[in-house]
Amino acid sequence: MVATSEFILTETRNNTMIITINRPDKLNALNRQTIEELHETLVEAENRKEIRAVILTGAGQKAFVAGADIAEFANYSVEEGKSLSANGHFKIFNFIENFTKPIIAAVNGFALGGGLELALSCHMRVMSESAKMGLPEVSLGVIPGYGGTQRLAQLMGKGKAFEMILTADTITAQDAYQWGLANHVVAPEKLIDKCLEIAAKICSRSPTAVKTAIKVINAGFKSQMSGFELEIEEFGKAYGTKDFREGVDAFLAKRKAEFKGE
Ligand code: COA
Numbered sequence: 001m002v003a004t005s006e007f008i009l010t011e012t013r014n015n016t017m018i019i020t021i022n023r024p025d026k027l028n029a030l031n032r033q034t035i036e037e038l039h040e041t042l043v044e045a046e047n048r049k050e051i052r053a054v055i056l057t058g059a060g061q062k063a064f065v066a067g068a069d070i071a072e073f074a075n076y077s078v079e080e081g082k083s084l085s086a087n088g089h090f091k092i093f094n095f096i097e098n099f100t101k102p103i104i105a106a107v108n109g110f111a112l113g114g115g116l117e118l119a120l121s122c123h124m125r126v127m128s129e130s131a132k133m134g135l136p137e138v139s140l141g142v143i144p145g146y147g148g149t150q151r152l153a154q155l156m157g158k159g160k161a162f163e164m165i166l167t168a169d170t171i172t173a174q175d176a177y178q179w180g181l182a183n184h185v186v187a188p189e190k191l192i193d194k195c196l197e198i199a200a201k202i203c204s205r206s207p208t209a210v211k212t213a214i215k216v217i218n219a220g221f222k223s224q225m226s227g228f229e230l231e232i233e234e235f236g237k238a239y240g241t242k243d244f245r246e247g248v249d250a251f252l253a254k255r256k257a258e259f260k261g262e
Contacts, residue, residue: 004044005037009059015052016199017045018192020059027066028058030088030114034069039091046100049261052207053199054099055192056122057106058115064107064131065115070140085145088114093121093147097218100211102202106195107131108188112170117146120155123214125181126195127173128188133181134170154221156180206243207261 001009001020009020019041021028028034045051058064073084096103096118105111105122111133119125119133127133135144135152143149144165153161156179164171176182186194202210212234219230238244242262250257 004041007031007034008037008041010041012051013196014200015050015203016055016196017048017051017053018055018057019045020057021065022059024058024060024062026069027063027110028060028115029066029069030092030118031069031072035088035092039095042092042095042099051101052203052210052261053101054103055106055195055199056096056103056118057108057192057195061109061188063110063115064105065112065118066110067113067115067136068146081142081145088146093117096121097123097147097151098215099123100214101207102199102210102214104195104198106191107133107173107182108191113137113144113148114146117144117148117151120151120181121147124183124198125176126184126186126191126198127176127182128191129173129185130188131173131176131185132170133173133176134168135165136168136170138166139168152181206241206247206257206259208241208243208259209238209247212238 001011004010007021007023009022011018019038021034021038023029023034045054073081076084102124103122105119105125107119107125107127109128109131111119111131113136116133116135135148137144149165152164160179173182173185177185184194216231216234243259246259247257
């Protein structure tokens with residue numbers, strides 16, 4: 001693994017970049033510097049054409065991310081609180097949701113507050129059996145500020161999201177699986193391998209089609225945009241890509257497609 005910056009480690013395996021948030025002594029809590037460094041790393045992953053998928057995880061055995069850095073925001077004003085949330089949305093949470101390559105959260109331990117919101121913004125979540133999830137913000141007198149009020153309800157339904165956010169209770173990985181938060185739950189030692197397996201499968205598909213599918217699936221959850229209309233529009237555009245040509249030609253010739261992402 002390469003220390004890309006103080007709090008971020010990266011490793012590339014085939015076409016997948018594994019990004020590790022590396023602040024284990026603070027259970028990988030997201031301070032301002034970590035947010036900036038994570039943003040820069042994501043921009044790099046976006047710009048490197050050979051990277052086709054990203055896995056996001058936390059350093060150490062104990063935590064994925066234990067939330068926003070409580071010590072840092074403890075004395076914030078209303079304006080500072082607002083800007084903390086807006087900056088996070090822009091640089092990390094919306095940025096991840098709208099990323100053009102799939103991002104899989106490998107939830108290796110506590111995913112609390114901003115940590116769960118980080119996992120929720122990823123396209124998929126694979127959880128270790130020992131992971132624990134929760135949005136404890138109301139127990140601190142705030143509400144989830146990194147998209148948790150929206151994305152939790154989208155994934156697990158409104159009733160259960162109300163329960164989790166209003167009680168601030170923590171749930172287990174099995175609960176998360178039952179409620180649609182976790183795509184898979186695996187033994188801790190199998191976590192990264194399972195994510196790599198999913199990533200490898202996606203990497204063998206057309207990058208342009210994968211990118212478009214992410215965009216169109218997201219569109220259905222944005223009230224100002226019709227997902228169906230965008231789907232029709234983008235479905236048509238796919239026909240103009242070389243990947244489409246290659247995919248169809250390979251199918252007809254009964255050979256494996258070699259996609260170039262063009
Ligand atoms: N922000 C800043 N520091 C945090 C943190 C956070 N969200 N979560 C953990 N830490 C720090 C602790 O302050 C402690 O630092 P220290 O060793 O310098 O005192 C270190 O990480 C280890 O955490 P600790 O609380 O000692 O571990 P624990 O095993 O007793 O408890 C948790 C683990 C996850 C239950 C507990 O750390 C916790 O409740 N964290 C806050 C979760 C939260 O409310 N997140 C939402 C924020 S909006």
